[in-house]
Amino acid sequence: MRHGVPPAWVALWFALLAGTAAAGDGEYLFHAAGCAGCHTRDGGPALAGGRRFDTAFGAFYSPNITPDRETGIGEWTAQRFIHAVKHGTRDDGSAYFPVFPYPSYRLLSDDDASAIFDYLMTLPAHRQANREHDLPWWLARWMIAPWQWWIMEAPPEPPRDTEQQRGWYLVDALGHCGECHTPRKFAGVSDRSRYLGGNADGPEGDKVPNITPDRKAGIGKWSADDLAYFLETGALPDGDYTGSTMAEVVDNTTSKLTRDDRAAIVRYLRAVPPLPGD
């Protein structure tokens, strides 16, 4: 080469660039965190919110997270975003309702949350005012702060096995899979003893399957390749295709991950404690 840069160095440089892009790229993290599904109503402008969630605790409407200055988050700072996403705290110090999955997102690194914010700021702004939630008479926002204190005190630890840490981060922090696949106990708190063991009372009235490696009740009979192909395409091992909210997750998130990250998820899921029943 005329300028004397050995090709091996160039290759290494690009490899390093690709490595950091996979770790810190806001767009990639945005997909991995699955923001789009909940923050877009059917047929509505992307990320402008307004999707309705009927729950045992009332009907909630997702907010606008486009950079619109009045109705979206255009005036926010990265710090405010981190407070919202990781701590469930609003600008005025009050709490977000936990329909916003901050019990999962609190496991995100500040850098990753900040990268997602930076990416959101590059997207088109849509003007769409947020809708008030329809809460039952017995529920008020002030009750959420003590609730947070109660359930947010002990975040789950990452696995010790370094081989499992990326999969754990994708499943528990970014993908927030347990928000639907783990059942809830009293007051809507995730039942850690039934981690990923399926949820008879999932979002939109759906029954959400057990995704632990139990051979009968879970996905223990699926091969690693079956699982990776499912995350890529939505195809079930019997030729059927997933639907409902999981089809959205495949479209918005798992099909957009790298092959390595899908493999990390599969490796992690196949190693969680198997649970019978659904």
Next chain:
Amino acid sequence: MKPTALVTLTALAFLTGAAVADDEDYIKYRQAMMKAIAGHMGASTQIVRGKVAPEGDLLMHARALAELNAHLPRLFPAGSDFGETKAKPAIWDEPAKFEQATTAARDATAAFLGAVEGGDAAAIAAAHKDVGQACKGCHEDFRQKDD
């Protein structure tokens, strides 16, 4: 009660009963057809992904998929929306949107058949992926999840 009235009533009861049974039978038929589609799709996936290579089988599966999917809109007659079905009411409430979804499945399977007849491996893989997208796309909006 006059005998004629009795006969009419019995006939009516019989007819209504028959109509109900009809719809439930239709749900069973629909589910069997869907399983047939899944069977051919699952088999195609094994071949397209290079796991198995049974001579000539892919063309059979592609033909079956194209034919079965052309029948899709007829599998959801009005009245077959109750009982043991995962079909969402949206099928009958939003007929235009549902027609779009079934048309996508018909077109994708027809294109898959075309690709298999053409023989180009990359085109076959791409068309197969599109069929999967159509399946998933329709299930996303129109099938209740309970498994």
